[in-house]
Amino acid sequence: MYYERTQRPSYVRQNSDVCLDLYSGPHRSNDLGGWMTSLRITNVHLIDPELQTIQLGSLTIIDGRIAADDLSAPTLDGGGKYLAPGIVDIGVKVCEPGERHKESFRSAGLAAAAGGVTTMVTRPDTDPAIDSPETLEFATRRAQAACAVHTYQMAALTKGRLGREMTEIGFMQDAGAVAFTDCDLVVSDTKVLARALTYAQQLGALVIGHPQDPGLSKGAAATTGKFASLRAIPAASPMAERLGLERDLALVEMTGAKYHADQISTALALPALERAKQQGLDVTAGVSIHHLTLNEFDVADYRSFFKVKPPLRSEEDRLAMVAALAAGILDIISSMHTPQDEESKRLPYEQAASGAVALETLLPAALRLYHADHLSLPQLFRAMSLNPAKLLGLPGGSLAHGAPADLILFDPDTPFVLDRFKLRSKSKNTPFDGQLMQGQVLATFVHGQKVYQR
Amino acid sequence: MQLQHLLGIEPLQPQQINEILDLADQYADRNRTSSRNSEVLAGCTQINMFFENSTRTQASFEIAGKRLGADVMNIAMQASSIKKGETLVDTALTLNAMHPDLLVVRHPHSGAVDLLAQKVNCAVLNAGDGRHEHPTQALLDALTIRRSKGRLHRLNIAICGDIAHSRVARSNLILLGKMENRIRLIGPATLMPAGISGFGAEVFHNMEEGLKDVDVVMMLRLQRERMDGGFIPSEREYYHRYGLNAAKLSNAKPDAIVMHPGPMNRGVEIDGDIADDLSRSVIQEQVEMGVAVRMAAMEILMRNRRQNLEEAQR
Numbered sequence: 035m036y037y038e039r040t041q042r043p044s045y046v047r048q049n050s051d052v053c054l055d056l057y058s059g060p061h062r063s064n065d066l067g068g069w070m071t072s073l074r075i076t077n078v079h080l081i082d083p084e085l086q087t088i089q090l091g092s093l094t095i096i097d098g099r100i101a102a103d104d105l106s107a108p109t110l111d112g113g114g115k116y117l118a119p120g121i122v123d124i125g126v127k128v129c130e131p132g133e134r135h136k137e138s139f140r141s142a143g144l145a146a147a148a149g150g151v152t153t154m155v156t157r158p159d160t161d162p163a164i165d166s167p168e169t170l171e172f173a174t175r176r177a178q179a180a181c182a183v184h185t186y187q188m189a190a191l192t193k194g195r196l197g198r199e200m201t202e203i204g205f206m207q208d209a210g211a212v213a214f215t216d217c218d219l220v221v222s223d224t225k226v227l228a229r230a231l232t233y234a235q236q237l238g239a240l241v242i243g244h245p246q247d248p249g250l251s252k253g254a255a256a257t258t259g260k261f262a263s264l265r266a267i268p269a270a271s272p273m274a275e276r277l278g279l280e281r282d283l284a285l286v287e288m289t290g291a292k293y294h295a296d297q298i299s300t301a302l303a304l305p306a307l308e309r310a311k312q313q314g315l316d317v318t319a320g321v322s323i324h325h326l327t328l329n330e331f332d333v334a335d336y337r338s339f340f341k342v343k344p345p346l347r348s349e350e351d352r353l354a355m356v357a358a359l360a361a362g363i364l365d366i367i368s369s370m371h372t373p374q375d376e377e378s379k380r381l382p383y384e385q386a387a388s389g390a391v392a393l394e395t396l397l398p399a400a401l402r403l404y405h406a407d408h409l410s411l412p413q414l415f416r417a418m419s420l421n422p423a424k425l426l427g428l429p430g431g432s433l434a435h436g437a438p439a440d441l442i443l444f445d446p447d448t449p450f451v452l453d454r455f456k457l458r459s460k461s462k463n464t465p466f467d468g469q470l471m472q473g474q475v476l477a478t479f480v481h482g483q484k485v486y487q488r
Numbered sequence: 489m490q491l492q493h494l495l496g497i498e499p500l501q502p503q504q505i506n507e508i509l510d511l512a513d514q515y516a517d518r519n520r521t522s523s524r525n526s527e528v529l530a531g532c533t534q535i536n537m538f539f540e541n542s543t544r545t546q547a548s549f550e551i552a553g554k555r556l557g558a559d560v561m562n563i564a565m566q567a568s569s570i571k572k573g574e575t576l577v578d579t580a581l582t583l584n585a586m587h588p589d590l591l592v593v594r595h596p597h598s599g600a601v602d603l604l605a606q607k608v609n610c611a612v613l614n615a616g617d618g619r620h621e622h623p624t625q626a627l628l629d630a631l632t633i634r635r636s637k638g639r640l641h642r643l644n645i646a647i648c649g650d651i652a653h654s655r656v657a658r659s660n661l662i663l664l665g666k667m668e669n670r671i672r673l674i675g676p677a678t679l680m681p682a683g684i685s686g687f688g689a690e691v692f693h694n695m696e697e698g699l700k701d702v703d704v705v706m707m708l709r710l711q712r713e714r715m716d717g718g719f720i721p722s723e724r725e726y727y728h729r730y731g732l733n734a735a736k737l738s739n740a741k742p743d744a745i746v747m748h749p750g751p752m753n754r755g756v757e758i759d760g761d762i763a764d765d766l767s768r769s770v771i772q773e774q775v776e777m778g779v780a781v782r783m784a785a786m787e788i789l790m791r792n793r794r795q796n797l798e799e800a801q802r
Contacts, residue, residue, distance in 0.1 A: 258682040258683070259682055259683045260682070260683030260686040260687070261683070262682065262683075263652075263681035263682050263683045263684070263687075264498075264658070264683075265598060265599065265620060266598040266618055266619035266620035266621075266655065266658065267598055267599070269682065271682075335599070335602055336598070336599030336602055336603065377575065380575070380577055380603075381575060381576065381577075381603075382576060382595065382597035382598070382599055382600035382603055382618075383597065383598065383599045384597045384598065384599075384618070385597060
């Protein structure tokens, strides 16, 4: 092959020196004596997203994989807490290449480990974009050298994300890209998109879209409505999302490609999604944690940490997303982790950059839905761990025997006030700053190795 | 309640609005005499930071400050370090370090003045932020209405024109709403803000109907510089349907007054003859009230600031 997958898959660690290099912070796994070949975690509530059950019991790890119970293995008392498959987060922005001061693979890995994200699927909207096998290889190597958790790369669908020429999808698929997306730069030329989908379909490649009509949503920083009018912020109608989605789905029907909508945030878009699934199109949809837990009024007095893309919606839309997740119309919860430095946010609202960091707030925010009785823990982890892994054909996301031991031990109830300056991300732009949250990760395991301990 | 900044009408109580208007009323009368200068703000440093072009409002604030004895400085932001890439907040912090007492700020983006007020130690007065608010304009409009009509409540008021892009419309809508008036918004659907039904005003797309029996006709300028194009097919069609002329004005009450925040586009939103007819038009008086209202607002802000500083020192 002209381009081949760089080295071995990132989760196989053969060199213990490399492992110790990863833990440069105060979180070391030395209390377990370094590299453990087997471990039995006892006295935990096991959250199984496949069986949709929670059972008090124990789980054994042998050689980095979940295995049948082995009473001879050294034990770790889980203290009656919860054990779930680690989160597989699709759409994390690591700002390498180009803006490493905002987030590096190292800092993102530390943040992910602390947040319970055992697999990051990174976005190509870097500077320059990951739109060639060369930049893809760069990102892959950087991730493997520095990142404490599993990392997979997505690549751009068009060169420079400009929406004019498709990228070398074949080469990049060979080199390990797991999906193709232009992120928030919507391909407006339908011919270009149709051809890219056709080409991707022939390779069995997954295309991830950002369903927003580019014309209607141009320049928007808020959702059309009374709040945006009062605050006089340029706004886009939710109809832009329905239009964007319906166009993408029509092209998916035409080409037979495999498609995932990165973020659905409005009730208006749901009927088209449901119809597409009923028709048998190979379509899935995600929702961002911010659209599940915040609404447009949280922007209040032009708080730019609440500026995300697509913008926060009405409370009705938020509740519709929660219901759609419970009903299975939406499949995946993503953090849409988007680091921005202080200067990019400390500007008048219209000029401020969009996005929020969320690797470390994803789980406590998601647990708000559990505490409010909207979703059960198995339902949450189906959306955060199992479905993302299945979509991309990655190992993980389940507690089945033979699955890699990517696990999080967490307490869903511990209350705490989020202090953004305590985040491990280099960037601190989270809307949850100063908010009371519940739920903390106690330990994170990647391939059986503890990469984080509280 | 102590007003530290004047960032908008929204946070004001009717009582605070009346306090400003009453003081402005006194200044309006005094400005017509020869003893119009005072030393109320002697020793105060006022910096006018206008990030958007404005001759009339900037002049109004400058005269108001000087008439109160303040040391007034104008900064032409277009020509300043903004061009060199300095951010809004950095510019404010730089000036803040020179210890001004009052910053009068106009900025093309909504919420920019709120952001600035969080970062500086002095009083901040919003001279217009994007499409959001222009509090002194609403206050001077209110004073003009009060002096012409003898009252500021239970009036039928029509605001006509480019409501969506107008901070004057927003501030007026809020102020006149707080003072219990019946407000009508008249204009093409493309220039009405979204969610308008929740604003507590009646919307009319037909100007003749909308003007029926109103006491006050407030005309707005077509905000070409704030539009990104394509809201109306042409100015002549706009003038035909939404421009104020004698025929349309005849639908209003015979003693209805005509207002315009300026600058006017004669022949686009208002007939030249109407604008010049002093029996109906109070446009000149608005400008006069502008200086008085700004004097009042600045005096109240500075008075509160002195009190706060004294209390802090104790």
